[in-house]
Amino acid sequence: MQINLSKDVDLLQFGKVLKQESETDVRKCYQCGKCTAGCPLNYLMDISPSQVIRFCQLGIKEKVLNSKTIWFCIFCDTCSTRCPQEVDIKGVMDGLRRMATREGVQPKAQVRNLEKAFALMIKMFGRVYEPGVVAGYNFMSGNLFHDVILFPLLLIKRKINLKPHFKKAGEIRGMFKRAEKVRKERASEKGKEVVAHE
Amino acid sequence: MNYAYYPGCSLESTSPDFNESTKAIVDFLGLGIGELPDWVCCGASSLHPSDKLMSLALPSLTLESANKEQKDIMVQCPACYAHLREAQEALSHEGHEKDDLVQVIGRDVPAKMKIKHLSEILLNEVGIPALQEKMVKKLEGIKIASYYGCVIVRPKKLMKYDDPENPMVMDQLVSATGAQSIDWPFKTKCCGAGYSISKTEVTLDLTYEILSQAKKNGAEAISVLCPLCHINLDLRQKAIEQRYGEKFNLPIFYYTQLLGLSFGLDPKKLALDRLFVNPFPLLKSKGI
Numbered sequence: 001m002q003i004n005l006s007k008d009v010d011l012l013q014f015g016k017v018l019k020q021e022s023e024t025d026v027r028k029c030y031q032c033g034k035c036t037a038g039c040p041l042n043y044l045m046d047i048s049p050s051q052v053i054r055f056c057q058l059g060i061k062e063k064v065l066n067s068k069t070i071w072f073c074i075f076c077d078t079c080s081t082r083c084p085q086e087v088d089i090k091g092v093m094d095g096l097r098r099m100a101t102r103e104g105v106q107p108k109a110q111v112r113n114l115e116k117a118f119a120l121m122i123k124m125f126g127r128v129y130e131p132g133v134v135a136g137y138n139f140m141s142g143n144l145f146h147d148v149i150l151f152p153l154l155l156i157k158r159k160i161n162l163k164p165h166f167k168k169a170g171e172i173r174g175m176f177k178r179a180e181k182v183r184k185e186r187a188s189e190k191g192k193e194v195v196a197h198e
Numbered sequence: 199m200n201y202a203y204y205p206g207c208s209l210e211s212t213s214p215d216f217n218e219s220t221k222a223i224v225d226f227l228g229l230g231i232g233e234l235p236d237w238v239c240c241g242a243s244s245l246h247p248s249d250k251l252m253s254l255a256l257p258s259l260t261l262e263s264a265n266k267e268q269k270d271i272m273v274q275c276p277a278c279y280a281h282l283r284e285a286q287e288a289l290s291h292e293g294h295e296k297d298d299l300v301q302v303i304g305r306d307v308p309a310k311m312k313i314k315h316l317s318e319i320l321l322n323e324v325g326i327p328a329l330q331e332k333m334v335k336k337l338e339g340i341k342i343a344s345y346y347g348c349v350i351v352r353p354k355k356l357m358k359y360d361d362p363e364n365p366m367v368m369d370q371l372v373s374a375t376g377a378q379s380i381d382w383p384f385k386t387k388c389c390g391a392g393y394s395i396s397k398t399e400v401t402l403d404l405t406y407e408i409l410s411q412a413k414k415n416g417a418e419a420i421s422v423l424c425p426l427c428h429i430n431l432d433l434r435q436k437a438i439e440q441r442y443g444e445k446f447n448l449p450i451f452y453y454t455q456l457l458g459l460s461f462g463l464d465p466k467k468l469a470l471d472r473l474f475v476n477p478f479p480l481l482k483s484k485g486i
Contacts, residue, residue, distance in 0.1 A: 040388045040404055076388035077352035081362050101248070114396045115248050121239075122256070128207035128239045137395055147395070150433065154212070157472045159433075161211045167238050168259060178302045179251040186298070 014061045021095030024088035026056045035079035035089045045069040049079055049089055056092060070096045071109035113140040123176060126167035131160060199323060201314070202234035202269035204260060206278035207242070213425035215469035219454040220274055220316065222467045226458070227324065227332065231272055236263045240281035254295075255302045257285035262307045270312035272319060274454075276349035276424045282313050283356050315350065315359065317367050317423055317453060326374045334462040336376035339484045342456070343380050343417035344368040345408065347427040348388050362386060368453050372421050375460035382415040384408050389430045398434075399441075405430050406438050409446045418480060419449045421456055428452065432474045449477035459486065 019025060029050070036048040046068045047055070055063045064070065070093050079089035100107070117136030121128045138146050154160040203224070209217040224231050241256040260282065264271050273279045288295050289309040300306050320329060344365075351362040360367050363386065369379040387408055390401030409431065412420055422428050432450035439445055450473065458468040459481075470477055 040390075041400070043403075044400065074388060074391055074393060076348040076391070078348070078386075078388065081352050081354060098248075109397070112248075114392065115245065118242055119245060119249070119252075122241070122245070126238045127210065128242065130207065130211040134395060141396075147398070153433075153474070157474065159212060159214065159472055161214060165210065167236060171259075172238065172256065175255050175302050175304075176249075176252060178304070179249065179255065182251060182298050182301055 012059070014056075014059045017099065018056060018092070018095055021098055022088060022091040023095075024091050026053050026087060026092060028085040029053045029057065029083075029087050030085060032084060034082050034084065038078045038082055040076060040078065041072050041074055044072050049073075049093075052096070053087065053089060053092065056096075064096055065100045065103060065105050068108040069093070070100060071107050113137055116140060119176075123173050124169060125164050126169040126172050127165045129164040131162065132164065199229060199231075199319070200268075200270055201229075201231045201272040201312075201319065202264060202267055203231050204234050204237050204264075204271050204273050204278060204282070206237075206273065206275040207239050208275050208277075208425040213428065215472040216274060216425050216428065216452045216454065219452055219458050219468045222463055223454050223458050223461065224316075226461050226463060227329075229319075229324070234260070234263055234267065234269065234271065236266075240275075240278040242277055242281070251298055251302055253281065254285045254288045254299050257281045258289060258299065258303050258307045258309075261285060261289070261309050261311065264311050265308060270314070272314055272316055274316055274423070274425075276315070276347065277426070279313065279315055280349050280357065285309065286311075286313060287356065315423070317371060318359065320457075321367050321370055326370065329371075329374055329457070333375065333460040335460050335486060337456065337460055337484070337486060338376045340377045340480070340486075341380050341416050341418045342372050342377045342451075343382050343412040343415065343420045344372055344385060344453075345389075345412070345420050345422050345427060345431070346386050347422070347424045348386060348391070350423060351386050368421060368423055371453055372456060375456055377456065380412075380415050380417050382411060382417065384411040387411075389427045391426055391430075394426065394430050394434070398437075401430050402434065402438050402441050405434060406442050406444075409435070409438060409448055410444070412448060413446060417448065419451055419477065421451050421453045423453055435475050447475065449473060449475045449480055451477065 031050055031054060033050045036042055036050040039049050042048055052064050052069055073093040075090055077090045083089060114137050117133045120136055121132050134147060205217055237260045239256055241253040245253040286309040288299055289307055346365050350359050351357060351365050354362045365385060372379045388404060389408060390404040393400045428450055435446060455468045455470060
């Protein structure tokens with residue numbers, strides 16, 4: 001890949017925001033590649049975890065925010081656990097996802113729908129109603145029959161409880177609202193763009 | 199011992215087998231651990247990337263319920279365990295994050311209680327000798343691979359459970375039953391976790407490797423301590439076999455079910471009939 005240093009590199013600003021988001025210092029990485037070697041999802045990524053860290057060191061923001069890698073990371077934490085320099089690679093992936101969301105980058109994997117289905121259940125019931133998560137996910141992703149074949153099996157085996165439980169749902173909805181407010185306040189303090197949440 | 203049991207949403211809805219076998223052995227051992235009233239969802243891994251504040255605020259409500267009861271917390275789901283610990287950490291350190299959290303919850307929540315996984319309580323507080331005193335059946339002759347998954351061991355600083363590369367807590371409990379706990383390299387390899395729903399084929403790829411490594415190392419069954427690992431290895435085992443054209447037929451037990459068997463508890467009470475990979479032919483062949 002060709003890099004135009006004066007045009008593509010946004011080292012200072014990007015480095016600052018990344019450090020704040022991920023609470024780790026990517027400059028400590030010496031590119032041993034241990035994170036990449038142990039990553040179970042490396043085979044699906046377009047750039048490897050150690051390359052993500054290298055691009056972050058160089059401040060090449062576009063490359064990492066537009067990568068598939070940050071969306072395929074499953075947060076198993078194998079990389080951060082094994083890093084000899086104690087760089088929290090998982091934390092970097094997590095931070096990059098939040099930055100990408102803020103900047104309106106389209107996710108390269110369908111992760112948001114599942115997150116939204118979960119949050120919806122929590123707001124409705126206070127406890128997660130798992131059949132509802134799958135139904136909500138299928139609806140949002142337009143794949144209505146995903147895993148539907150498993151449903152009768154789960155019923156036969158009595159592996160699924162069909163009754164939702166309500167606990168503190170009203171209080172929790174209030175908390176979601178206050179969290180949104182706090183986030184907006186913090187964002188305006190930092191002069192950052194506000195994260196859009198459903 | 200002054201614990202209350204936090205089952206979490208998975209054990210309450212899609213893993214009743216884990217929930218029931220947990221209650222069965224806790225009652226049998228007379229540990230006096232009842233369910234924590236008024237617990238709520240821990241936020242699970244889905245909330246964390248998009249809404250960090252809420253991922254800390256939700257488990258704080260459960261910590262508050264434990265305070266009200268003046269109890270420590272016993273958990274079984276590793277994800278719940280991690281989120282309760284994260285909230286406890288955040289509430290224990292003064293600073294910006296805590297200020298925001300208190301604002302979201304609407305009040306401060308003291309978080310000095312102990313939070314432990316049942317496997318740790320059994321190993322370190324009840325102890326193997328006391329467990330063995332109550333065992334009436336030896337599970338001799340079964341080779342079992344203990345599979346821990348990611349969340350219970352990582353991040354190590356947060357979980358403080360065991361060695362993240364080669365944990366032995368469950369191995370010791372499994373060995374106590376008389377079963378042979380095998381040494382194998384995939385104890386803490388990721389099973390694909392939440393991708394079970396959103397990218398099922400990824401989960402099948404990862405679990406295929408786990409099942410084949412277990413089999414290659416001589417396992418006849420796998421023992422787990424996480425409801426999501428269980429779903430991915432048990433419920434999806436048929437799909438894995440179809441995708442790779444390879445038969446495994448490896449029963450996936452919860453460690454609580456194995457302990458319950460050695461205590462001589464009724465297999466129905468331990469919900470063994472709810473497993474997708476039928477464990478009875480294996481148990482019968484070993485005279486259990």
